[in-house]
Amino acid sequence: MKKIYFPLLSLLLVTVATTHAQTTAAGRKTLSFDKSWLFFQGDPSGADKTSFADAQWKKVDVPHDWMILGEYNKDNPTGRGGGYLPSGTGWYRKHFTMDDADAAKQVSIAFDGVMANSDVWINDFHLGKRPYGYISFMYDLTGHLNFGNGKSNVISVRADNSVQPASRYYTGAGIYRHVRLVVTDALHIDNWGVYVTTPNVSADKATVHVKTTVVNSGRSTQNFTVKTTFAAADGKPVNASTSGGTRSVPAGGSVTVENDYTITKPELWSTDKPALYQALTSVSVGGKVVDDQTTSFGIREAKFTAEEGFVLNGKKLMIKGVCLHHDGGAVGAAVPLRVWERRLQLLKDLGVNGIRTSHNPVAPEFLDLCDRMGFVVMDENFDTWEANKVRGEGGYDKFFKQWGLTDTRDMVMRDRNHPSIVIYSIGNEIHDNLGDSSGFKKYRDMQDLIHKTDGTRPVTMALFRPNVSKVYDNGFAKMMDVVGQNYRENELVAAHEAHPDWKVIGTENGHTLSAWLPMRDNKYMAGQFLWTGVDYLGEADWPNTVNGQALLDRTGGSRPLSYQRESWWSEKPVVHIVRKRDNAGGGPMVADWTPADMAAYTDARVSVYSNCDEVELFLNGKSLGVKLKPANDAPRDWSVPFEKGTIKAVAKNGGKVVANDELKTAGAPAKVILTVDRPKINNNWDDVAYVTAQVVDADGVLCPNSDKVVTFSVTGPAVIAATDNGDLANHDSFILPYRNSFKGKCIAIIKGSAMGAVMVKASAPGVATGSVAINVVK
Structure with a gap:
């Protein structure tokens, strides 16, 4: 068999608007189709027909996952794979109008994903079926639309997730990814029709190869030219444009045009410096641009x-x-x-x-x-x-x-x-x-x-x-x-x-x-890929509903095993203290110094994860000794007679302190403190703020054994999209405004509803209330 060698990989990404309308000078329109859908959970007869009465259906925006809104039940047919959440069939319908000016245009609808077994109709016409819920697909609506004021169109989508168990992990259900309407001239760049590679890359110059497929949906042959211009990530033009000459495409046909360009002194894409360029590919007829697409791309050489x-x-x-x-x-x-x-x-x-x-x-x-x-x-x-x-x-x-x-x-x-x-x-x-x-x-x-x-x-x-x-x-x-x-x-x-x-x-x-x-x-x-990076829903045995093998829990909280991996993978100095939860080395690792039963906890088995040359451990200011970095990257272990107070690890490289970590014993819960991952968020579907509530003692030390119920509230133009904690067996609905603190913590995910100032508060029985401010912009 012929051996295939891949000398290099250097490619780009195609950027398509998902949350706003994008209109190019050439007239291509990419319109968000996410808002104002009607939804019904069930399978009513006739919902594919334009005349179907849907006025009582629920108004939703997509992306929308109705499965996550359901109740956990051990007997749900999704079982351990689907996290014991409900399954079934859901329908979506959207009423919309089209401008008269677009009557001669090519109109398509693009779905980034519908879970699952989707059927789509436009004005009673069946566009097609896609069983795989993860795949993106596009349908041509041309010839099936009504144009002009007062002339309505109805698109209907049936998503059937009823046959279970459908997966070994959580799938979701419904139109759970973005949807767009794409309007172009009859002569246009095909869907996924721009393909860019860089077959030759060096620090001095890079060859950028652009392959563009042009489709003619019109009734006559068209002559056209394809041209690409480039810009750096900061918007400054890059002198690398050229034209491929005039080409001809017959009615109903397509032609692929390939051009090479040279970019001198390119900034190379890498994991440390992911430099991106912009490419604008345009199609012209008689000197007039009829279609164009903007592409962000990175120049890099990669090979195995x-x-x-x-x-x-x-x-x-x-x-x-x-x-x-x-x-x-x-x-x-x-x-x-x-x-x-x-x-x-x-x-x-x-x-x-x-x-x-x-x-x-x-x-x-x-x-x-x-x-x-x-x-x-x-x-x-x-x-x-x-x-x-x-x-x-x-x-x-x-x-x-x-x-x-x-x-x-x-x-x-x-x-x-x-x-x-x-x-x-x-x-x-x-x-x-x-x-x-x-x-x-x-x-x-x-x-x-x-x-x-x-x-x-x-x-x-x-x-x-x-x-x-x-x-x-x-x-x-x-x-x-x-x-x-x-x-x-x-x-x-x-x-x-x-x-x-x-x-x-x-x-x-x-x-x-x-x-x-x-x-x-x-x-x-x-290399290798750990199972897994973040906890995921499903693939869990009841009462657990979440697979909990990850570096991070589903709220983003770090597990002790993430500290060990950080000590192996991070380029910066790392030191973290963990201990066995139970006396004399029993139970899992935890990163606190507050045993649940302090009277019975006398023998603490402590591990320190570090990539540094030496680590010295202190308990209440007294040194417990220095340990050098093991050749096999194993953790450094101590057996420590437990005392309340502070345990601290000091890490050194070349005799110089480069990192430290400390854990303190918590007292009685006294208050809730709130922190937010970012003080400003945009008013759109794709932006949220994570508010973390911690139950702490009078000195601000986290109380890891607290399971107090924390209730969140919001004033101002925002909503609580969800609450959560890291508990693998929590069966409360995520849309409730309250959540048990798990190991002393829980979160609220906040989404803006209009521009303005927002105040988030969190209260819990017997402790002081916490608050944090967020500003919704744009």
């Missing part, structure tokens, strides 16, 4: 090698990654962008530089964030092929045979311009037989399709127990561009030693020291 692992811009980069599911905790699957921005920043602060989209296409704006914030991404399509999985028997395996290649193609077409994406994965722990010709064909068909659609990135999959399935020996692994394996890290090391020409990566890994060292000690390992 059998010797150095992953190399970015000529330097080895260890991918320190995490797996992430698509839900946002208390907001369910309809996730405001700020939720992801906050989570990604918290992960970056721990040293994380990579994201695996487990196990499905994510919202496009999530990838925009990765581009801007400097994460490398493994873009993954499926959790199942044709063989189902336990607790997911009603899922995608029913549709793979018909839709697998279509959904894979659409994912790659949509995502191939993001500089953050460096590799595709086409399956997670697939249970299909990978030892016969049918299994080989399924993999090869998808890999070949990706090579054809995007020839710049390699393909992998998350192999499941490969030594058991014999895929290392039967030729399956040999045809993979990069060999990926879940867990059993030493097996992957042994596979590379047996096949030194293989490129290898850990696609899913645990948090343990034994999982970390194989990557640290073998430079050919491209």
Whole structure:
């Protein structure tokens, strides 16, 4: 079999307005279609018809996840995978008008995701069906619309999530991602029709290759030209424009135009400095621009090698990654962008530089964030092929045979311009037989399709127990561009030693020291992705409803294991104190100095996570000794006779203090204090503020054993979108304005409703009330 080598990957992202109308000078209009939908949870007959009476339906804006608003019940058919939340069918309808001026235009509707098995109608005409709830899709409305004042249009969407269990993790339900209306001339750039690569990159210059597909939906042949101009991230023009000459496209046809441009002294995109450029691609007829698209892109060289692992811009980069599911905790699957921005920043602060989209296409704006914030991404399509999985028997395996290649193609077409994406994965722990010709064909068909659609990135999959399935020996692994394996890290090391020409990566890994060292000690390992970065809904045994194996809980709170990983992955000096919760080393690790039963707690087993040369531990000012950094990155451990007061760790490099950490014993709860992650938020759907309530003693020390009920209230132009805590077994609805403090903390997610000053207050029985101010702008 011909060996495929990927010398470099350097790509861009396509930016599309999701929260406002965007009109170019050429006349292309990209209009948010999120507001003023009508929703009904159920399956009424005739709801696809324009004449259907929907006046009593609930008014909602999308993105909208009705599943997260339901009640937890152990007997719900979603089961452990869906977090025991309800399933069923939901309908959405929207009444709208179109301007007469657009009557001769091409009009399309774009959905970033509908969960699941969606059917869409416009004015009684069935546009199509898409089973996969994670895929983005577009329908042409041309020829089915009414134009002019007083002439209404009705679009109807049915989302059917009733067949359960549909997934091993929480899916959400409904139109849970953004929707847009796109209006263009008959001659226009195709959907996902701009594709940019940089085949040659150096510090002196970069070749930017722009491939543009132009569609002619008109009735006659058109002559046109395509041109691209460039600007730096600060808006200053870059002298690299050119024209590809006049081309011709027949009625009903399409033509792809390819042009090369040179940018001198480029700023290279990297995880440390994610520099982005702007490209404006325009299509002109007779000297008049009829369509254009703006693209943000990053110039960078990326490759996987059998010797150095992953190399970015000529330097080895260890991918320190995490797996992430698509839900946002208390907001369910309809996730405001700020939720992801906050989570990604918290992960970056721990040293994380990579994201695996487990196990499905994510919202496009999530990838925009990765581009801007400097994460490398493994873009993954499926959790199942044709063989189902336990607790997911009603899922995608029913549709793979018909839709697998279509959904894979659409994912790659949509995502191939993001500089953050460096590799595709086409399956997670697939249970299909990978030892016969049918299994080989399924993999090869998808890999070949990706090579054809995007020839710049390699393909992998998350192999499941490969030594058991014999895929290392039967030729399956040999045809993979990069060999990926879940867990059993030493097996992957042994596979590379047996096949030194293989490129290898850990696609899913645990948090343990034994999982970390194989990557640290073998430079050919491209990296690993921890399971997981943030807690996700579902895949939990009742009474738990949340999978709790992550670095961060679903509120963004750090777990002790995140401190250990930070000590291995962060470039800055790190020191953190943790202890075993129970006496003499019992229970899980906690990061406090306030035992629940102080009378019975005499023997504290303390660990210090640090990347520094030496750490000295103090208890109430008395030194408990100095310990040097172990060669194997293990924590430094002490057995400490417990005393109330303060325990402190002081870390040094070269004899100089570079970091310290301390924990104090809390007294009785005295007050609630509030903090907010940002004092100003914008008045739009994608922006929120996180208000954290902490129950503290009179000196402001967190009371980690407090479970007081905290009630939030808001005055001013804002609403409480959700409340939450880190309790894996909390069954209260997220939309309630109160929440038990879990380990002394809980949060409220605040969303603006108009411009102005907002005051958030939080009260709890027997303690003083706290408050914090937020300003809603724009």
